[in-house]
Amino acid sequence: MLHMQVKALPHHYHTSFILLIHNHCVTLVIRFILCLFYSVEYSTQILPSYSISTFYLLCRFSHEMELQIWRGDWGLPSIDPQCLAVITYCRMCGYDVPLATCKGDWNGNNLPVLTIVEKEEYLTTPQNIIGYLVHQEVQMDEHLSPKETSEITAITSLITESLYTAIMFSLWLEEHNYQNLMLPYYRSVFKLPYSLLKAAQMKRYVKCMILARYSLDDNVELSDIAAKVFESSKRCLQILSTKLGSNQFIFGNVPSQLDAYIFAHLSVIRASPIKSQLKDDLGKLTNLAEYTLRIHKKYYPKLYRLYTPENMQDRLMSSQMLQQVASVSAVVVLAAVFIWFRSPNRLLVNEQRLRE
Amino acid sequence: MLVCSSFNTRISLRMSILEQLNDISTTVNNEINSIRLIDHPKGFELLPSRCEATSIKVLLEKHGLSYQVEIKSNVEYISTNGRFPVLIFNETDIVCGFSELVKYLWKRGYSLSEKLNQNEKCDMDIYTALIKRLEALELFTSWLIEDNYTHVTLPAYTSHTTWPLSAILPFYKKRQVYRLVASQGQWHDISSEMLMAETKDVASALTERLGDQGTFFKDGDTGQDVVTELDCLVYGHLNAIFMTKLPSYRMKRALGLHSRLIDYCKYVESKHGLRAQRERS
Structure with a gap:
């Protein structure tokens, strides 16, 4: 054995x-x-x-391989654009990759991770994972010309350069989104001391990364950088919009690797209750918004039906209600304990005991 | 730490003054009378700055603008956004780096990409982003590969400073570069294998985009080559990478495998006369 x-x-x-x-x-x-x-x-x-x-x-792992991802929300199988890109790629190829959500036995920010049990190897970053899957003949880009393949590499680097940075910026460094989206999410994924630690760690990490991209000086303030970040993301969205035109997918009527990647980033902006300039920019480009919706409906019909905009409102309301109920009940319980502690009966009993 | 903090505040003060100057001057002046290009002394520049300098020089040459090279060892601290070499137009406007230069020239009517249609302009932006990835790899090669760091980068970077600063500054810079490279998506797996794979990706994307064409874009009506800003950028980077010598240079080998890129450099040099002006100091 x-x-x-x-x-x-x-x-x-x-x-x-x-x-x-x-x-x-x-x-x-x-x-x-x-x-x-x-x-x-x-x-x-x-x-x-x-x-x-x-x-x-x-x-x-009872399977050959397993993909570790961030747990999903907002009608998406994962909330992280990079994880979502890999999942969507597999879905588009019709390949069922076994998924495992991150449960806290993780240290680092390198999700998605594809573990290959047979070789005892692991792969990170969507490009590497998709490269491996293509090697395993899970592919859909055979029909593309070399020029289009090179475009995939270039547009992917454009998206990581501008759009991914902008999404991370508005999720982590804009205070409203951080308090209302990321902190509750981390609380639900990790247990208590870890949730606070990991969230703070991740925030620091994102801040370092974005600062390093835009300036080599440590003293620059975030407000100066925000304008640059959103300007470049806006340009990126415009480019994607012109590339798409009135096509069904980027390269005609058949999906490609690039569609998975673009959808992952756009759907996070569209589906999440994020309050950011990104959402307005995307709303103005109707063909991109429709494209995202179309792919969402086609490849994740169940999730799409569960999380319609009205549903989302209800969910948000109910979670806020729950929070309020929790806080009120905590106050009530504390008050009750306090009253019981100060109650004359209890004091009398104590006095009697003392006399005896 | 005290030295550093006061140093940084001074830089940021100077930055704000420079920015104000920049804002005022862009609204007033529209003609270009004189250009000063501030660069590192020869032999002390690093690979990324050499690439950027070559593309800037090529672009200026292509527009027919003459410039004067000035040598200063503290270019990095003159720059407002961390990119160098620094250009000073008309003694007032400060422009740092290639992308800012393109924007600045475009505002004043100097453009190589007027004839392109909307789709091709998008293409230009996309491939510029690809070259940004190459830039990160250049930084990686010169700062995070141990051989290059100890033998080339460290002596060059600390040539103009004395002891306490020569120990502190490279540390900060190296940390910054690490973060920049990590922010490209490879958060934890920074290794030379990654470097090779990334470089191959970029090189094959460029090769496939070029195909049989002489340059990146063609005139729609006549079918002749159009030299754009993208050509200047790509040529500058490739030329500088092929011309530089480093102790451990896997990136050059990975790029050299694609002979199409070398052919492209030669073609653009001979046919369209893209060549950096000889330095005058």
């Missing part, structure tokens, strides 16, 4: 500290048992460190 080749694991599994300690303990116990029956050399030979992590992996 134990005669399997064991290699070092992807680092994002190692980084979870508790898991590491747990693994170490289990490894030591198993080694000890093996030592009793065989010899010390044998035990170290077949059970080098981290081997239990491999068993953990094998138990956990």
Whole structure:
């Protein structure tokens, strides 16, 4: 049973500290048992460190590969544009990739991660993952000419340059969106101390990244950069709009890898209750807005029906109501405790006890 | 830290003054009388700034504007947005970097891409974004690859400073470059394998876009080549990358595999006379 080749694991599994300690303990116990029956050399030979992590992996993944993503919301399977791009790509190819949502056993910002169990490898970034999937013959770009293929690379880099930056900027660095969207989301994904830590960490990270892009000086204020960020994102949207024209997809009537990528970014702007200039810019370009809606309806019909705009309003209202109810009930409970603590009956009882 | 903070505030003060100057002058002056190009001393410039300088010089040459090269070792701190070389027009307007220069010239009626239609203008912006990715890779090559950093970048970057600053400044700059490269999407996996893959992507995209054409765009009616700002930018970057020598230079090898790009450089040089003016100091 134990005669399997064991290699070092992807680092994002190692980084979870508790898991590491747990693994170490289990490894030591198993080694000890093996030592009793065989010899010390044998035990170290077949059970080098981290081997239990491999068993953990094998138990956990019954599939060949698994895609780790941020959990979805707002009618989308994932709220992160990059994760959404990979999922949409698979959906467009008709390939069912097993999904796993991030549950806190993660350290870092490198989602989406595709774990390939057989090779014990992992891949990050949508470009790498899609490249691997194409290698595995999950593809739909065979009909494109070389010029169009080169356009895919160029437009992808344009989008990461401007649109992705703008989305991250308005989600994380605009205070309203951060308080109302990202903090509640992180609270729902992670447990309490981690949720606050991770959100703050991510905010700092995004700030560093965006500052580095626009200026090499640390002292620049965010308000100066905001204008530049949204200007470039507006230009990017205009370019996409002219490229699309009145076509159904970017390159004619058949979807391509680029459509998945564009849809991922636009739908996050369209579907999320984000308050930002991006939403206005996208609303003005009718063909892009319709294009996003069309793909959303076609590839995620169930989610689309669940999250119509009216539904979204109700959901927002209900979540706000819940928050209010929670805060009111907390106040009531505290008041009750306080009254009980100060109640004359209780004091009398105490006095009686003292007398006795 | 104290030294650094006062240093930074001074920079930001100077920046605001410069910006005000810029705003006033752009509304008033529309003719270009004199151009001063402030650059690093020769032999002390790094790969990214060399690329940018070549494209700027080529563009100015193409417009027929003559310029004077001035050498200063603190160009980085003269620049308002962290891009250099810095251009000073008419002794008042300060323009930093290629993209700002293109905008500045366009406002004054100097444009190479007037004939292009809407779709082709979009194409130009798209491929400019692709070259930005190449820029990040250049930064990576000169700052984050250990051989190049210790043997070339560090001596060049700290040539004009003395001890305490020569230890502090490269540290900050290196951190900034790390963040910039990481923000390209590879948040945690910055390695030289990534560099190779990215460079191959960019090179093959450029090759496929060029196809059999001489330059990126063609005149719709006559079918002749049109030299645009994009050609200047791409030529500047490719030329500087091929001409520079570094101890560990996998990027050059990856680009050199695509012989089409080398052919393109030669073609543009011989046919359209894109060549940087010889330096006059």
